[in-house]
Amino acid sequence: MEYVIEMLGIRKEFGGFVANNNITLQLKKGEIHALLGENGAGKSTLMNVLFGLYQPEAGEIKVRGKSVKITDPNVANDLGIGMVHQHFMLVENFTVTENIILGAEPTKGGIVNIKKAANEIQALSEKYGLDVDANAKIQDISVGMQQRVEILKTLYRGAEILIFDEPTASLTPQEITELIQIMKRLIQEGKSIIIITHKLKEIMDVSDRVTIIRKGEGIGTVVTAETNTDQLAEMMVGRQVTFKTEKGPANPTEEVLNVQDLVVLDYRGVERIKKLNLTVRKGEIVGIAGIDGNGQTELIEAITGLRKIKSGKVLMNGQDVTNKKPRQITETGLGHIPSDRHKHGLVLDFTIGHNIALQTYYQEPFSKMSIMNYKEVSKKAKQIIEEFDVRSGHGEASLARSLSGGNQQKAIIGREIDRNPDLLIAALPTRGLDVGAIEFIHKRLIEQRDKGKAVLLISFELDEVMNVSDRIAVIHDGEILDIVEPKETNEQELGLLMAGEKRKSAGAVKGDE
Amino acid sequence: MSNRVINILVPVISVIIGLIVGAIVMAVSGYNAVDGYIALWNGIFGDSYTIGETIRQITPYILAGLAVAFAFRTGLFNIGVEGQLIMGWAAAAYVGYAVEGLPKFIHLPLALIAAALAGAFWAFIAGVLKARFNVHEVIATIMLNYIALHVSNALIKVWADGGDKTQRILETASLRSPFLESITQYSRLHWGIIVALLMVVVMWFILDKTTRGYELKAVGFNHHAAEYSGMSVRRNIILAMTISGMFAGLGGAMEALGTFEYVGIKGGFTGIGFDGIAVALLGANTPLGVIFGATLFGSLQNGALNMPNEAGIPTEIVSIIIALIIFFVASGYVIRVLLEKFNSKKEGK
Ligand SMILES: Nc1ncnc2c1ncn2[C@@H]1O[C@H](COP(=O)(O)OP(=O)(O)OP(=O)(O)O)[C@@H](O)[C@H]1O
Ligand SMILES: [Mg+2]
Numbered sequence: 098m099e100y101v102i103e104m105l106g107i108r109k110e111f112g113g114f115v116a117n118n119n120i121t122l123q124l125k126k127g128e129i130h131a132l133l134g135e136n137g138a139g140k141s142t143l144m145n146v147l148f149g150l151y152q153p154e155a156g157e158i159k160v161r162g163k164s165v166k167i168t169d170p171n172v173a174n175d176l177g178i179g180m181v182h183q184h185f186m187l188v189e190n191f192t193v194t195e196n197i198i199l200g201a202e203p204t205k206g207g208i209v210n211i212k213k214a215a216n217e218i219q220a221l222s223e224k225y226g227l228d229v230d231a232n233a234k235i236q237d238i239s240v241g242m243q244q245r246v247e248i249l250k251t252l253y254r255g256a257e258i259l260i261f262d263e264p265t266a267s268l269t270p271q272e273i274t275e276l277i278q279i280m281k282r283l284i285q286e287g288k289s290i291i292i293i294t295h296k297l298k299e300i301m302d303v304s305d306r307v308t309i310i311r312k313g314e315g316i317g318t319v320v321t322a323e324t325n326t327d328q329l330a331e332m333m334v335g336r337q338v339t340f341k342t343e344k345g346p347a348n349p350t351e352e353v354l355n356v357q358d359l360v361v362l363d364y365r366g367v368e369r370i371k372k373l374n375l376t377v378r379k380g381e382i383v384g385i386a387g388i389d390g391n392g393q394t395e396l397i398e399a400i401t402g403l404r405k406i407k408s409g410k411v412l413m414n415g416q417d418v419t420n421k422k423p424r425q426i427t428e429t430g431l432g433h434i435p436s437d438r439h440k441h442g443l444v445l446d447f448t449i450g451h452n453i454a455l456q457t458y459y460q461e462p463f464s465k466m467s468i469m470n471y472k473e474v475s476k477k478a479k480q481i482i483e484e485f486d487v488r489s490g491h492g493e494a495s496l497a498r499s500l501s502g503g504n505q506q507k508a509i510i511g512r513e514i515d516r517n518p519d520l521l522i523a524a525l526p527t528r529g530l531d532v533g534a535i536e537f538i539h540k541r542l543i544e545q546r547d548k549g550k551a552v553l554l555i556s557f558e559l560d561e562v563m564n565v566s567d568r569i570a571v572i573h574d575g576e577i578l579d580i581v582e583p584k585e586t587n588e589q590e591l592g593l594l595m596a597g598e599k600r601k602s603a604g605a606v607k608g609d610e
Numbered sequence: 611m612s613n614r615v616i617n618i619l620v621p622v623i624s625v626i627i628g629l630i631v632g633a634i635v636m637a638v639s640g641y642n643a644v645d646g647y648i649a650l651w652n653g654i655f656g657d658s659y660t661i662g663e664t665i666r667q668i669t670p671y672i673l674a675g676l677a678v679a680f681a682f683r684t685g686l687f688n689i690g691v692e693g694q695l696i697m698g699w700a701a702a703a704y705v706g707y708a709v710e711g712l713p714k715f716i717h718l719p720l721a722l723i724a725a726a727l728a729g730a731f732w733a734f735i736a737g738v739l740k741a742r743f744n745v746h747e748v749i750a751t752i753m754l755n756y757i758a759l760h761v762s763n764a765l766i767k768v769w770a771d772g773g774d775k776t777q778r779i780l781e782t783a784s785l786r787s788p789f790l791e792s793i794t795q796y797s798r799l800h801w802g803i804i805v806a807l808l809m810v811v812v813m814w815f816i817l818d819k820t821t822r823g824y825e826l827k828a829v830g831f832n833h834h835a836a837e838y839s840g841m842s843v844r845r846n847i848i849l850a851m852t853i854s855g856m857f858a859g860l861g862g863a864m865e866a867l868g869t870f871e872y873v874g875i876k877g878g879f880t881g882i883g884f885d886g887i888a889v890a891l892l893g894a895n896t897p898l899g900v901i902f903g904a905t906l907f908g909s910l911q912n913g914a915l916n917m918p919n920e921a922g923i924p925t926e927i928v929s930i931i932i933a934l935i936i937f938f939v940a941s942g943y944v945i946r947v948l949l950e951k952f953n954s955k956k957e958g959k
Contacts, residue, residue, distance in 0.1 A: 401838075424841075427840055435838060443832075455828070455839045469821050
């Protein structure tokens with residue numbers, strides 16, 4: 098069998114920290130090859146080496162049997178290697194076509210022929226069933242379509258080998274199904290694919306073979322058809338992982354959060370939350386299930402004080418916090434794991450230690466008489482890093498930017514749980530986490546509940562909502578359509594509810610009581 | 611090579627390359643490069659007089675550099691240091707000559723504070739415009755520079771009864787010192803350098819020690835995250851601008867209370883505020899780096915004055931040479947990349 102890519106004995110260091118050591122990955126022509134490993138195992142690093150963003154300290158890369166030096170992404174392009182990054186690299190107010198030709202503009206006598214390019218791109222999009230409008234602006238299209246634009250970009254540049262770094266982390270379940278179809282079509286057209294994902298089910302669904310790395314070391318490559326999710330998880334973590342989180346019944350007590358007739362507008366002035374009612378009690382986990390874009394973001398931002406409330410009321414611990422400043426609301430006992438970790442969750446240019454203090458920096462012992470005590474900050478940071486297994490090159494002194502995506506997420510979760518808030522709003526808390534970390538985070542959320550705290554969980558993963566919540570509130574078009582208990586429902590029924598169909602069975606109550 | 615060694619090597623190599631290219635320029639235009647550089651050296655360190663003058667020249671550069679660097683570190687681009695410095699200069703001079711009958715230990719600090727407040731106020735306007743009305747600080751500060759120039763000129767006309775400069779400041783407000791003058795052959799060296807160095811410590815303290823500094827930096831790096839954590843983004847933007855302007859205003863006080871001891875009508879900008887941008891960049895926006903940048907800038911500026919006299923090199927060529935040296939130091943990034951490449955190759959073997 099012919100290999101299109103061979104990465105042999107790759108080693109990559111960052112200032113003394115070994116991110117990749119002696120890793121071997123061989124990609125066959127026409128296969129989908131999954132790359133699996135815990136957060137911080139070195140997957141993105143390895144792919145960035147293949148794409149020419151990093152230079153390896155040792156090892157050899159062969160493309161179609163020939164030894165090559167990939168000194169920068171242009172070289173990778175010329176070799177037919179394309180990469181779809183986890184964080185898209187698109188210009189918001191450019192059209193799809195403009196974004197795709199950027200840097201490789203087809204010119205004639207110094208004039209860019211946009212029309213011709215747009216036609217080519219439309220044709221390419223149809224050939225692979227990508228369903229992209231070449232003339233739409235990036236800011237007007239969904240995340241799923243933005244990703245397909247990134248795929249088109251690599252295809253337009255003649256990529257034969259496509260690298261996907263966590264492509265499904267930011268997609269809705271529907272979009273994931275579409276992406277899988279697209280990948281299968283790409284393979285039929287003779288392309289080869291490397292995909293990074295933490296979702297073992299996806300690996301079983303699409304991949305032909307899996308290469309596993311752990312803490313920067315290559316563990317091995319297995320044929321997907323000859324393995325199962327348990328074995329994969331064990332190879333990756335080095336121990337057995339349970340997927341279903343154990344938990345006892347909830348003992349809800351008094352109300353922590355009470356949202357009454359809430360109305361919130363989005364930035365365009367369109368009503369996105371329409372007279373929404375919701376309560377969360379101490380000692381329970383309420384999950385919000387819904388399709389992306391049904392008002393989840395606006396709801397969280399309104400409760401946490403990041404967005405203006407048009408009408409209605411929010412009570413936290415009995416106190417009216419409607420349109421209060423974020424800090425005033427935080428101090429009533431609120432914790433918030435934001436859905437966008439780079440935008441709200443972290444100051445990427447601070448160290449991870451300084452980020453740990455982001456919510457509490459002004460309180461003792463971190464600040465005394467307006468003077469920071471950075472020793473105390475780093476003590477706290479060390480404790481959280483240890484407790485939540487945040488892996489990085491140089492401990493709490495590492496820049497947040499240099500941490501792998503999953504470890505950034507663990508740091509934020511650690512910061513918020515450690516403050517032990519009465520109500521923890523967890524928005525997509527396990528996005529980008531490996532299975533071991535997800536298990537751990539779920540346990541910690543349940544532990545908070547058992548300590549008599551409340552958790553409001555927002556997730557697009559039905560498994561997660563079903564496993565972790567005590568009550569599930571289905572949000573649709575800015576309203577809570579129904580509240581169900583996980584025991585009395587199933588994924589099908591939830592799916593229908595999320596699509597806006599009301600439940601007919603008895604016992605179902607509309608809104609919240 | 612460790613990072614530390616590279617950090618020190620980069621500026622050194624940059625200066626050397628700049629000197630070499632400068633030498634080529636002199637040689638090509640028919641002048642003796644060795645004579646030229648000896649003249650430059652003598653102009654900077656030749657005797658105690660030139661050393662005194664060099665230090666005096668460095669002083670306002672430090673403060674202008676701090677002003678720009680402080681704003682940078684808090685996510686703002688303060689192009690208005692020039693205008694803030696002009697306002698500080700006028701305020702210090704006014705308090706220096708108009709307020710009479712105070713002992714030195716009150717009068718001098720009062721004049722310094724007046725300058726700091728004037729600069730701070732001028733920057734505060736730009737801060738408010740940005741925080742409240744979303745006016746970009748670059749546009750606001752450029753406009754405020756012109757307004758400062760004309761406001762200060764108009765004030766001076768009134769203060770000087772139609773003349774083109776104010777009275778001399780009183781001795782009780784002066785930074786000059788017979789002692790410093792006597793040990794530097796009567797250069798204009800004054801105590802301002804102590805004020806400037808003190809402010810270097812102040813900037814470091816605010817940014818790296820205080821709780822407010824943590825907030826200012828967080829807002830500068832990522833105002834979304836700052837807002838999420840409950841900081842007031844608007845208040846911090848205004849405060850950052852104001853503190854930056856305070857440093858700039860003090861830069862003006864150095865001229866008012868030290869070098870000139872008066873304020874005169876200006877035909878155009880002093881340039882110190884704009885050079886402050888280069889000083890801050892040379893110093894990578896750190897307090898210690900600003901001292902380095904200001905020293906390089908001030909020394910070259912002062913030493914250059916001696917090149918036409920001693921080596922007969924025309925001022926135009928001198929300007930080119932000085933600009934070249936600064937250009938190469940500013941492109942230190944390129945040299946750093948080259949050094950690191952060289953370094954990793956060696957370690958790879
Ligand atoms: N530019 C960098 N400087 C320093 N350390 C880095 C840098 N990039 C990555 N690292 C470190 O290398 C390790 C591997 O990071 P990498 O991003 O490859 O992980 P990953 O396997 O992709 O994890 P995740 O699943 O969380 O995305 C991490 O510990 C990270 O802190
Ligand atoms: Mg990664």
